[in-house]
Amino acid sequence: MAINVPWVTLRGCDKPMPVIGLGTSSYPPADHATTKAAILEAIKLGYRHFDTAFAYGSERAVGAAIAEALRLGLVASRHELFVTTKLWATFADPGQIVAACKMSLQNLGLEYVDMYLIHLPVRLTEQIRAVPVAAEVVKSLDVEGAWGAMEECKKLGLTRGIGVSNFSSKMIEHLVAIATIPPALNQVEMNTGWQQKQLRDTCEAKGVHVTAYSPLGANNTKWGDARILRSQLLAAIAQAKGRTPAQVGLRWIYEQKVSMVVKSFNGERMKENLGIFDWCLDGGDLEKIRLQIPQRKAVTLASIFGPHPLILELDRELTN
Numbered sequence: 112m113a114i115n116v117p118w119v120t121l122r123g124c125d126k127p128m129p130v131i132g133l134g135t136s137s138y139p140p141a142d143h144a145t146t147k148a149a150i151l152e153a154i155k156l157g158y159r160h161f162d163t164a165f166a167y168g169s170e171r172a173v174g175a176a177i178a179e180a181l182r183l184g185l186v187a188s189r190h191e192l193f194v195t196t197k198l199w200a201t202f203a204d205p206g207q208i209v210a211a212c213k214m215s216l217q218n219l220g221l222e223y224v225d226m227y228l229i230h231l232p233v234r235l236t237e238q239i240r241a242v243p244v245a246a247e248v249v250k251s252l253d254v255e256g257a258w259g260a261m262e263e264c265k266k267l268g269l270t271r272g273i274g275v276s277n278f279s280s281k282m283i284e285h286l287v288a289i290a291t292i293p294p295a296l297n298q299v300e301m302n303t304g305w306q307q308k309q310l311r312d313t314c315e316a317k318g319v320h321v322t323a324y325s326p327l328g329a330n331n332t333k334w335g336d337a338r339i340l341r342s343q344l345l346a347a348i349a350q351a352k353g354r355t356p357a358q359v360g361l362r363w364i365y366e367q368k369v370s371m372v373v374k375s376f377n378g379e380r381m382k383e384n385l386g387i388f389d390w391c392l393d394g395g396d397l398e399k400i401r402l403q404i405p406q407r408k409a410v411t412l413a414s415i416f417g418p419h420p421l422i423l424e425l426d427r428e429l430t431n
């Protein structure tokens with residue numbers, strides 16, 4: 112039977128969002144058929160939120176899976192699903208953003224997405240052909256201009272909500288101060304091994320919801336590792352609760368009032384990751400997780416673009 116996932120209300124977004132979404136960025140990139148089949152399986156299990164991005168190359172597979180799910184009657188209407196996609200850095204010039212959103216909608220075969228995010232606080236003047244990218248290609252983001260264009264996407268009905276990803280506390284404070292439509296959420300790396308307390312406090316104070324990406328530490332990817340899934344502390348808590356370390360890690364995120372996008376294309380693990388809503392962690396467990404797990408950020412902009420001065424400066428800001 113499909114599991115019912117709680118939904119969270121977001122400021123400035125016309126629709127609530129399921130607190131667990133299925134991530135669709137896979138490493139190495141999965142082919143179209145594999146991604147589509149995983150999403151269909153996820154819908155059968157109860158996932159209603161799908162996290163994609165122009166940069167992941169998974170928008171077409173997400174769209175194809177949604178069309179198939181509707182055809183098969185797995186969901187009664189598009190409105191039952193929540194689709195997030197993201198503006199890639201090469202389209203982050205204000206004049207290109209509405210067109211980039213329309214391009215993502217075309218890839219998805221949808222009339223609107225539920226959440227459109229600025230993927231990164233940086234702009235590139237051309238597509239990445241090799242890493243590191245040439246230094247002159249990397250530019251700082253015109254936040255006012257870009258956000259104005261994001262607001263336009265919402266006003267045109269291309270998206271139900273708008274937000275950001277990989278923004279620091281300072282960037283969130285600046286954005287909230289200049290926004291007419293406030294950012295609904297900030298999607299950032301967060302897990303028991305990178306707890307983001309300060310950023311979460313800033314976002315809460317500014318009314319910006321936080322969504323955790325790489326909630327299990329992105330095991331088996333170029334940037335992540337198994338330190339969460341193999342944590343002795345999480346394993347001990349899991350054993351005492353009759354759960355798995357992955358479920359303890361995801362439940363901890365949920366108890367911080369943070370939503371998450373978790374990637375698994377394996378049916379058993381997808382189901383396991385939904386099993387976090389009918390039990391809770393003890394106060395002592397929460398305290399041990401807070402104090403005893405070594406903290407390290409896995410995703411850096413330098414690993415994506417190269418060690419350019421602007422990129423290193425952004426990484427420093429995002430790691431503080």
Ligand SMILES: NC(=O)c1ccc[n+]([C@@H]2O[C@H](COP(=O)([O-])OP(=O)(O)OC[C@H]3O[C@@H](n4cnc5c(N)ncnc54)[C@H](OP(=O)(O)O)[C@@H]3O)[C@@H](O)[C@H]2O)c1
Binds near residue numbers: 299323326357377
């Ligand atoms: N906004 C951004 O800049 C950004 C950056 C990174 C990621 N994201 C989004 O966040 C999503 C999730 O992050 P992520 O993919 O980096 O990492 P993640 O969800 O923390 O971990 C995914 C890895 O864990 C494995 N896994 C999943 N559930 C498991 C379980 N219960 N037990 C053991 N292994 C399990 C998966 O393998 P199997 O598939 O084999 O189960 C996969 O190798 C992405 O897919 C993407 O949508 C966003």
